Amino acid sequence: MDxxxxxxxxxxxxxxxxxxxxxxxxxxxxxxxxxxxxISCAVGLPLGYFLATRRFWGRRAALTMVNTALAFxxxxxxxxxxxxxxxxxxxxxxxxxxxxxxxxAGDVLLALPIAAALSAAAVQGVDPRIRRTAETLGxxxxxxxxxxxxxxxxxxAAVITAAFGQVVAEIGAAMILGGNxxxxxxxxxxxxxxYTSQGDFGMAxxxxxxxxxxxxxxxxxxxxxxxxxxx
Amino acid sequence: xxxxxxxxxRYGKRLVLxxxxxxxPRGAVVAVVGHNGAGxxxxxxxxxxxxxxxxxxxxxxxEAVPRRAPASLRRRVTLVEQRPMLFRGTVRQNLLYxxxxxxxxxxxxxxxxxxxxxRLGLQPLLDRRRFELSxxxxxxxxxxxxxxxxxxxxxLDEPASSADSAAAGALYRALAAERAxxxxxxxxxxxxxxxxxxxxxxxxxxxxxxxxxxxxxxLFRVDLxxxxxxxxxxVGGIELVVMTERTGPAVLAVPPTDIFVSREPLASSAxxxxxxxxxxxxxxxxxxxxxxxxxxxVELVASVTAEAAKDLALAPGANVVFSxxxxxVRVF
Numbered sequence: 001m002d003x004x005x006x007x008x009x010x011x012x013x014x015x016x017x018x019x020x021x022x023x024x025x026x027x028x029x030x031x032x033x034x035x036x037x038x039i040s041c042a043v044g045l046p047l048g049y050f051l052a053t054r055r056f057w058g059r060r061a062a063l064t065m066v067n068t069a070l071a072f073x074x075x076x077x078x079x080x081x082x083x084x085x086x087x088x089x090x091x092x093x094x095x096x097x098x099x100x101x102x103x104x105a106g107d108v109l110l111a112l113p114i115a116a117a118l119s120a121a122a123v124q125g126v127d128p129r130i131r132r133t134a135e136t137l138g139x140x141x142x143x144x145x146x147x148x149x150x151x152x153x154x155x156x157a158a159v160i161t162a163a164f165g166q167v168v169a170e171i172g173a174a175m176i177l178g179g180n181x182x183x184x185x186x187x188x189x190x191x192x193x194x195y196t197s198q199g200d201f202g203m204a205x206x207x208x209x210x211x212x213x214x215x216x217x218x219x220x221x222x223x224x225x226x227x228x229x230x231x
Numbered sequence: 232x233x234x235x236x237x238x239x240x241r242y243g244k245r246l247v248l249x250x251x252x253x254x255x256p257r258g259a260v261v262a263v264v265g266h267n268g269a270g271x272x273x274x275x276x277x278x279x280x281x282x283x284x285x286x287x288x289x290x291x292x293x294e295a296v297p298r299r300a301p302a303s304l305r306r307r308v309t310l311v312e313q314r315p316m317l318f319r320g321t322v323r324q325n326l327l328y329x330x331x332x333x334x335x336x337x338x339x340x341x342x343x344x345x346x347x348x349x350r351l352g353l354q355p356l357l358d359r360r361r362f363e364l365s366x367x368x369x370x371x372x373x374x375x376x377x378x379x380x381x382x383x384x385x386x387l388d389e390p391a392s393s394a395d396s397a398a399a400g401a402l403y404r405a406l407a408a409e410r411a412x413x414x415x416x417x418x419x420x421x422x423x424x425x426x427x428x429x430x431x432x433x434x435x436x437x438x439x440x441x442x443x444x445x446x447x448x449x450l451f452r453v454d455l456x457x458x459x460x461x462x463x464x465x466v467g468g469i470e471l472v473v474m475t476e477r478t479g480p481a482v483l484a485v486p487p488t489d490i491f492v493s494r495e496p497l498a499s500s501a502x503x504x505x506x507x508x509x510x511x512x513x514x515x516x517x518x519x520x521x522x523x524x525x526x527x528x529v530e531l532v533a534s535v536t537a538e539a540a541k542d543l544a545l546a547p548g549a550n551v552v553f554s555x556x557x558x559x560v561r562v563f
Contacts, residue, residue, distance in 0.1 A: 129312060130318070132281050133312070133315070134318075136281060136305065136309050137328055137377075138380070
């Protein structure tokens with residue numbers, strides 16, 4: 001127990017002192033998570049709406065694929081993308097391997113199925129009369145989609161939270177694609193793993209606390225946005 | 232104005248609508264009557280250009296509508312569903328929705344909203360949200376939201392199903408005022424014949440997705456003489472006995488289900504007894520419709536069960552007697 005208390009004291013000290021390494025890692029993690037969440041939701045939410053509202057040949061197969069992708073192991077995604085981004089891979093020319101952009105690419109691939117599958121479920125939960133009513137009042141496809149999204153805002157906010165949660169807590173792809181390079185691609189999760197393996201439990205705990213605080217802040221922000229106005 | 236040609240519409244493998252031709256002429260009020268599940272709401276969704284028929288065409292002013300109707304065409308037609316939905320926000324925001332989509336200037340918007348709000352008595356509800364409204368109030372707001380758009384065609388699916396009699400009255404008056412103010416084409420779906428009689432220039436019956444040849448159209452436009460109580464009015468070559476205090480122009484309706492069919496005259500209290508010959512029969516899932524041409528060339532339609540039709544050996548050409556009470560004749 002002493003060891004845990006000592007670690008907690010050291011973590012608190014690092015946070016209070018504004019340790020530059022802790023905050024540098026937190027900042028990079030936040031940047032990667034925001035960019036990856038934004039990209040995956042920008043693509044995934046419209047894709048989910050499309051899958052939920054349009055009837056086309058292969059729709060069921062597409063939904064099955066998206067749902068299957070929810071369970072993709074992060075290290076497998078990391079490995080696949082490593083092959084693609086490595087110097088001999090098809091996108092090796094981009095020079096992204098061991099950069100934060102590579103971590104974003106991996107995180108997007110992991111969060112996209114979450115955004116698409118859960119938003120499809122959220123839109124399917126909206127009464128179909130909402131879209132029909134929007135259309136019969138003269139809304140075009142985009143405005144009708146926006147009207148449906150407003151009705152499903154709580155569920156869609158939960159989708160964004162889930163995508164952010166996946167991205168911020170993911171370690172496998174970040175480790176493989178970023179390489180855990182100090183000051184460059186070290187994220188909170190890879191750093192926690194590293195410091196734990198080195199026996200610096202205080203530092204690992206401090207970074208873990210930052211990770212929890214980060215998740216908390218983003219959740220609170222989304223809840224504030226959801227709470228604007230009632231039914 | 233709006234027309235369906237050769238339309239067959241399926242949900243999965245189930246055929247829900249099968250209409251060779253269905254037209255709603257410009258400026259007319261057409262009522263579609265039928266039991267729940269007859270296909271009325273599906274028909275209205277096709278007419279509202281919200282769904283494309285599995286087979287066949289929808290025509291607006293004689294021109295075929297593309298399978299995915301563009302918003303510019305959809306804005307000429309609007310539908311109020313049987314259980315309408317209001318969007319989140321206040322009643323005022325709901326009334327604004329379609330007007331803003333059409334880019335109507337704010338000054339004009341206020342005038343339009345004020346007009347429909349007054350007609351439907353919605354002033355006290357303007358700042359309420361949807362969960363603060365009763366079903367009847369939601370229905371009135373939905374009708375107001377549709378009326379505010381001043382579309383060429385107005386489609387109403389059981390518009391007064393949740394309204395009490397006062398609210399239904401306000402609804403009918405508002406729609407009558409709209410028709411008086413501008414040429415608007417209306418198609419109303421209802422399972423209540425009285426709504427149809429009250430409303431429509433033309434009544435069509437839908438049975439299992441098909442237009443029934445047995446339209447409940449025992450409708451007669453008459454001029455009622457003065458006086459209270461029992462009156463006789465001439466309709467074609469027959470005299471109808473009716474119980475009413477009304478005088479002047481009126482529509483008389485005899486619900487087909489209120490007509491007794493027999494092979495010989497019955498000793499009964501029925502004041503209206505007409506001999507005639509069966510012109511046609513239509514056997515449907517819920518029974519048989521019997522067309523009779525009574526003396527004087529007046530056509531009447533009665534509904535009987537399939538068993539009764541069999542027991543009476545009803546067939547085209549058979550001589551029958553139609554009987555109904557003076558109180559069975561509805562006056563509108």
